[in-house]
Amino acid sequence: MSSFPPKEKALGMYERMYLIRKYEERIYYLFLEGIMPGTIHQCTGQEACAVGMLYDLRKDDYMASTHRPAGHDLAKGVSLKSMMSEMFGKADGCCKGKGGAMHTGDISIGVLPANAIVGGNLPIAAGVALAFKMKKKDNVVVCFFGDGATNEGSFHETMNAAAIWKLPVIFVCENNQYSATTAISMVCNMENPAADRAPSYRIPAEVVDGNDVLAVNEAATRAIERARKGEGPTILELKTYRHVGHSRNDACGYRLKEEEAEWFARDPIPNFRKLLLERGIATEEELSAMESRIEKEIDEAVEHAMAAPYPELESALRDVYWQEVLN
Amino acid sequence: MAVMSIAEALRQAIREEMQRDETVFCLGQDVDIPGGMGGAFTVTKGLGAEFGYERVLNTPISEIMMAGVSVGAAIAGMRPICDLQYGDFLFCMMDQLVNQAAKMCYMSGGTVKVPMVMRAPCGATTRGAQHAQSLESYFVHVPGLKVICPSNAYDAKGLMKTAIRDDNPVIVFEHKLLYGSSRKEAGALNPVGEVPEEDYTIPFGKAAIRREGKDVTIVANLLMVYRALEAAQILEKEGVSVEVIDARTLLPFDYDTVLESVSKTGKLCIVHEDTYTGGWGAQVGSYIAENAIYLLDAPIKRVATYDTPIPFSPPLEKFVIPSTDRIVEAVRELARM
Numbered sequence: 001m002s003s004f005p006p007k008e009k010a011l012g013m014y015e016r017m018y019l020i021r022k023y024e025e026r027i028y029y030l031f032l033e034g035i036m037p038g039t040i041h042q043c044t045g046q047e048a049c050a051v052g053m054l055y056d057l058r059k060d061d062y063m064a065s066t067h068r069p070a071g072h073d074l075a076k077g078v079s080l081k082s083m084m085s086e087m088f089g090k091a092d093g094c095c096k097g098k099g100g101a102m103h104t105g106d107i108s109i110g111v112l113p114a115n116a117i118v119g120g121n122l123p124i125a126a127g128v129a130l131a132f133k134m135k136k137k138d139n140v141v142v143c144f145f146g147d148g149a150t151n152e153g154s155f156h157e158t159m160n161a162a163a164i165w166k167l168p169v170i171f172v173c174e175n176n177q178y179s180a181t182t183a184i185s186m187v188c189n190m191e192n193p194a195a196d197r198a199p200s201y202r203i204p205a206e207v208v209d210g211n212d213v214l215a216v217n218e219a220a221t222r223a224i225e226r227a228r229k230g231e232g233p234t235i236l237e238l239k240t241y242r243h244v245g246h247s248r249n250d251a252c253g254y255r256l257k258e259e260e261a262e263w264f265a266r267d268p269i270p271n272f273r274k275l276l277l278e279r280g281i282a283t284e285e286e287l288s289a290m291e292s293r294i295e296k297e298i299d300e301a302v303e304h305a306m307a308a309p310y311p312e313l314e315s316a317l318r319d320v321y322w323q324e325v326l327n
Numbered sequence: 328m329a330v331m332s333i334a335e336a337l338r339q340a341i342r343e344e345m346q347r348d349e350t351v352f353c354l355g356q357d358v359d360i361p362g363g364m365g366g367a368f369t370v371t372k373g374l375g376a377e378f379g380y381e382r383v384l385n386t387p388i389s390e391i392m393m394a395g396v397s398v399g400a401a402i403a404g405m406r407p408i409c410d411l412q413y414g415d416f417l418f419c420m421m422d423q424l425v426n427q428a429a430k431m432c433y434m435s436g437g438t439v440k441v442p443m444v445m446r447a448p449c450g451a452t453t454r455g456a457q458h459a460q461s462l463e464s465y466f467v468h469v470p471g472l473k474v475i476c477p478s479n480a481y482d483a484k485g486l487m488k489t490a491i492r493d494d495n496p497v498i499v500f501e502h503k504l505l506y507g508s509s510r511k512e513a514g515a516l517n518p519v520g521e522v523p524e525e526d527y528t529i530p531f532g533k534a535a536i537r538r539e540g541k542d543v544t545i546v547a548n549l550l551m552v553y554r555a556l557e558a559a560q561i562l563e564k565e566g567v568s569v570e571v572i573d574a575r576t577l578l579p580f581d582y583d584t585v586l587e588s589v590s591k592t593g594k595l596c597i598v599h600e601d602t603y604t605g606g607w608g609a610q611v612g613s614y615i616a617e618n619a620i621y622l623l624d625a626p627i628k629r630v631a632t633y634d635t636p637i638p639f640s641p642p643l644e645k646f647v648i649p650s651t652d653r654i655v656e657a658v659r660e661l662a663r664m
Contacts, residue, residue, distance in 0.1 A: 062403070094436070105435060107438050112439070117422055120395070120422055124395050124398050124402070124423075124427060127400040128399040128403040130400050130405075131399065131402075134352065154391045154395065157392035158395070160387055319432055319435075322442075322495055323437060
């Protein structure tokens with residue numbers, strides 16, 4: 001059992017996990033109803049990874065996400081409203097409607113545009129870390145990727161470079177067992193596709209229960225401290241499971257019901273909620289009030305996004321190149 | 328004013344920018360190993376000793392990483408200048424250049440900038456098919472990138488400085504036969520030229536008229552500018568007056584200068600070392616046809632590398648790359664029309 005954080009932090013972590021869960025649920029329904037355009041890659045079930053890793057990051061630390069970015073973005077602090085508006089392609093979305101579900105971010109708080117090329121964010125995160133090192137800042141970068149990304153060439157190239165240059169980056173493999181519909185065990189001859197490779201780069205690694213927000217947070221604390229002290233990168237492999245399909249229209253026909261049942265029982269959110277109550281960190285009333293407030297915020301964000309105007313058409317022709325004046 | 332080669336002018340531009348702005352740094356394979364060559368073509372030689380090896384970063388042979396690290400460092404406030412050794416290796420980093428560097432600003436709604444320079448030596452130099460290509464056209468096709476190709480020492484310094492200061496990803500094509508570096512290349516020109524000591528920049532999107540003429544307009548870049556000038560001299564003796572325009576930058580491209588020239592000559596010949604089909608000349612030719620076909624008195628001609636990989640054997644290589652003779656022939660034909 002992990003040591004327990006102070007009340008404010010424990011509740012803060014629960015709040016963010018709950019926000020992510022409800023955000024994804026709401027988007028799923030909006031999508032099924034045909035109200036929301038685009039595609040979706042949801043992180044339902046993986047909330048503890050995002051929150052545990054990012055809860056203690058500073059605003060000026062960076063985070064690099066993937067095609068499944070909502071949890072990471074919300075955990076790092078991208079505004080709910082700007083995320084929801086982006087999902088609808090509206091003018092006040094976090095990318096002005098030019099990014100969409102797979103590219104959400106907010107550079108003003110260190111959130112890189114999410115990257116929809118598997119493994120594409122790895123060297124970019126290393127580059128940000130190199131900039132921190134060259135500028136002699138003690139900032140760090142947290143870079144998320146899936147189990148599938150470990151088979152990309154960019155993974156190998158980036159791990160090698162991060163190791164030789166001792167870059168302040170934490171590489172976080174969210175191993176949800178599947179690369180889209182392919183079980184990772186079919187395409188990688190290793191139990192832990194990220195962590196087992198770490199020794200070959202002489203990068204320290206940990207395998208962590210990705211559904212235990214406290215365990216993730218403790219591992220994050222160790223890795224972040226190492227990075228801030230200039231001791232170089234860490235690979236964390238978080239074992240987790242997505243409760244939903246890879247993307248829209250994926251009914252998960254490739255997964256065994258027994259496997260799903262086992263993982264659903266390890267749902268990070270109700271389990272952490274139970275712990276908060278058992279330990280007397282919060283009362284049922286407190287948690288319910290928090291949950292209602294979050295649901296209301298999501299309702300408001302949806303209402304706002306649906307009513308918000310689309311970008312003017314000519315805006316599609318702008319931002320191809322950096323415009324100092326407009327920014 | 329000092330007289331110097333393109334390699335020296337590029338080095339001076341990089342050195343001055345590194346002195347001026349501490350966020351500017353170099354990276355690349357062998358970019359400056361003590362006792363090494365200073366990149367493959369001497370451009371970055373000596374910079375490590377001068378600025379330290381943290382700002383002149385020798386990298387593993389990992390093109391995806393080199394490009395991706397450049398993107399990330401640029402986003403986080405640095406100005407990386409990455410040396411690729413051979414432009415052919417651009418394909419090893421295509422995702423980072425095209426999906427990442429070129430799209431970050433746009434995808435983020437104009438909130439993320441990527442001020443990076445990718446230096447890509449190009450041109451056929453009897454090294455065979457994989458160390459030979461002129462790949463400008465691939466990148467001219469990518470909104471979000473800029474593509475430049477300095478052909479003399481003055482431009483090399485001024486355009487490189489503009490590239491380093493630009494807030495967007497810029498790919499610099501440097502021709503291996505034009506460097507004039509200590510590394511000897513068969514068939515190399517050494518276009519040494521006067522380069523001002525002081526700081527100056529050359530804006531992108533401004534072509535240069537290298538020779539004025541009234542009968543036929545040639546638009547060329549890099550090595551082909553010199554072959555076009557040679558052809559113009561030969562044709563002059565035949566009474567054909569050729570105007571030679573050096574494109575200097577391909578994205579943005581200075582269509583106005585070409586339009587103005589064509590409105591005078593009525594005849595256009597485009598010359599590049601890039602292969603024929605889909606080469607940048609195809610874009611320029613169709614732009615002129617689309618916007619100014621009634622200014623033309625003859626069809627647009629294109630002289631380009633034949634649609635083959637670049638062969639090794641020196642006579643074969645020479646055969647597929649546009650020669651002065653091929654340019655003369657094409658322009659002669661235009662002049663007769």
